[in-house]
Amino acid sequence: KNEVEQSPQNLTAQEGEFITINCSYSVGISALHWLQQHPGGGIVSLFMLSSGKKKHGRLIATINIQEKHSSLHITASHPRDSAVYICAVIRGAGNTPLVFGKGTRLSVIA
Amino acid sequence: EAGVTQSPTHLIKTRGQQATLRCSPISGHTSVYWYQQALGLGLQFLLWYDEGEERNRGNFPPRFSGRQFPNYSSELNVNALELEDSALYLCASSLGGVLYEQYFGPGTRLTVT
Numbered sequence: 001k002n003e004v005e006q007s008p009q010n011l012t013a014q015e016g017e018f019i020t021i022n023c024s025y026s027v028g029i030s031a032l033h034w035l036q037q038h039p040g041g042g043i044v045s046l047f048m049l050s051s052g053k054k055k056h057g058r059l060i061a062t063i064n065i066q067e068k069h070s071s072l073h074i075t076a077s078h079p080r081d082s083a084v085y086i087c088a089v090i091r092g093a094g095n096t097p098l099v100f101g102k103g104t105r106l107s108v109i110a
Numbered sequence: 111e112a113g114v115t116q117s118p119t120h121l122i123k124t125r126g127q128q129a130t131l132r133c134s135p136i137s138g139h140t141s142v143y144w145y146q147q148a149l150g151l152g153l154q155f156l157l158w159y160d161e162g163e164e165r166n167r168g169n170f171p172p173r174f175s176g177r178q179f180p181n182y183s184s185e186l187n188v189n190a191l192e193l194e195d196s197a198l199y200l201c202a203s204s205l206g207g208v209l210y211e212q213y214f215g216p217g218t219r220l221t222v223t
Contacts, residue, residue, distance in 0.1 A: 030209060041147075041198050043214040086153065090208050097143065097166050097208055100153040 003027050006087050006101035013108050019074040021104045023087030026068065030093060034061050034072050035086040037103070043086075046072070077108045112136070114215035116201050122221045123191050131186040131218045135203030141165075142184040143204075143212060144176060148197040156199075159184055160206055191222045 007022045023032070031050040037043045047054050047061040049070075054061050058077075063070040074081055087101040115134045123129050135142050144156040155168040159178035173189040182203075188195055200217045204210040 033212070035214075041200075041217045041219070043200060043202075045211050045213065048211045088153075095166075095208070097155040097158050097168070098153075098212070099155070102152040 002101070003091075003099050004087055004089055004101040006085075006104050008104060009102070010105045011107070013077050013106070015078060015108055015110045017077050017108075019077050019081075019106065019108075021072045021085050021087075021106070023070045023072070023101055024068060025070075025087075025089050027089070027091050027099075029065075029068075029089040029091055031090045032063055032070050033086075033088040033090075033098065034070075035088060037084040037086060039083075046085075074106075079108045079110050082107050114201060114203050114213050116199075116215040116218050118218060119216070120219050120221070122223065124223055125191055125193060127191050129188045129191060129195075129220055131188075131199050131201075131220070132183065133186070133201030133203075133215060134183045135201075136213055138205070139203035139213070140182055140206045141204045141208070141210070142178055142182065143202045144184070144186050145200045145202065146170075146197045147200060147217075148194070153200070157186065158208070188220070193222050196220060196222045 004025045034046040058075045060073040084103040086103045088098040117132045141160040143158050145153050147153050158166040162178050176186040178184045198217045201215040202212040204212045
């Protein structure tokens with residue numbers, strides 16, 4: 001079993017829909033990242049969080065440390081949000097590198 | 111401010127050859143990370159350098175090696191290339207250590223024939 005599990009694997013949404021991508025992990029962590037990878041391969045870091053909630057534009061990330069779960073929400077989705085969204089965690093005290101989920105492929109249709 | 115840069119963009123090698131990939135971090139960043147993303151697979155951690163030292167290494171054979179130079183740029187070397195080494199190799203940089211946000215380069219796509 002992978003240490004970081006994402007759901008769903010694939011997601012198709014209509015433009016304007018509210019989208020939720022989930023990430024569960026089985027180890028103690030120092031922090032969690034949400035990354036976005038566009039079809040060309042480039043990766044952008046969206047959020048790094050260790051507690052609570054962060055918001056940037058139409059994107060919201062939450063984390064529940066006790067339940068070992070994080071969610072990424074996209075409000076008013078747009079075709080340009082189509083990408084692979086990757087959850088990654090820093091295990092333990094923070095001296096270990098990132099452990100990645102397999103990603104969620106999102107397609108937003110106009 | 112310039113982002114993380116990687117060269118070359120694409121690299122085609124034959125089995126058994128050696129490949130060298132290069133990464134320049136964001137100015138002021140001392141940590142450089144290398145990741146492999148093989149087709150259909152997720153990202154896997156390869157190597158982490160900070161202040162010129164190797165800090166951690168992923169579950170890859172010794173023919174994957176690298177170094178970090180005094181100006182914090184880094185090189186990834188892959189010896190005795192195998193077909194399964196074909197992948198996108200991504201470099202990222204951060205201020206000192208994994209608890210800082212990582213900024214990714216555009217990647218080098220290595221094809222081994």
